[in-house]
Amino acid sequence: MTVVWETIEIPYDELDEGIREYVRILSEGGIETYESCEGGPWKNGKGHAFPEPTIRFSGTYATGFRALSIALYHGLPVDALRRFWNIVDGEPVGPDWEMTFAEKAPKKFSGRTYPYYSRKEE
Numbered sequence: 250m251t252v253v254w255e256t257i258e259i260p261y262d263e264l265d266e267g268i269r270e271y272v273r274i275l276s277e278g279g280i281e282t283y284e285s286c287e288g289g290p291w292k293n294g295k296g297h298a299f300p301e302p303t304i305r306f307s308g309t310y311a312t313g314f315r316a317l318s319i320a321l322y323h324g325l326p327v328d329a330l331r332r333f334w335n336i337v338d339g340e341p342v343g344p345d346w347e348m349t350f351a352e353k354a355p356k357k358f359s360g361r362t363y364p365y366y367s368r369k370e371e
Contacts, residue, residue: 268287271304271350271354272304275304275306301328301351308346313332327349327350330347331346
């Protein structure tokens, strides 16, 4: 088996504007995010999934602290880092990571960036 690394394009324009730059910074640092929301109210079945800006990602114990390190290095306003389990069919699944922020992201966040690669088996 040969392992080839390829760059993956993330559809940033499809993300909430108030979380987009935070996701970009973490992703460029090698954190594989899978859910994000800029935060806001939820009324009558419409609105945001989280009350505050939130990014969820999978990974090991070390991944959470690596994500925190990347976020703090770039000056992101991290409010909390949590380990959580979802309940699926009555059983806990996980754990995964959740990072929340004290404020929404500006349109463009300057700072050092890292290349992001994913593993593709051929």
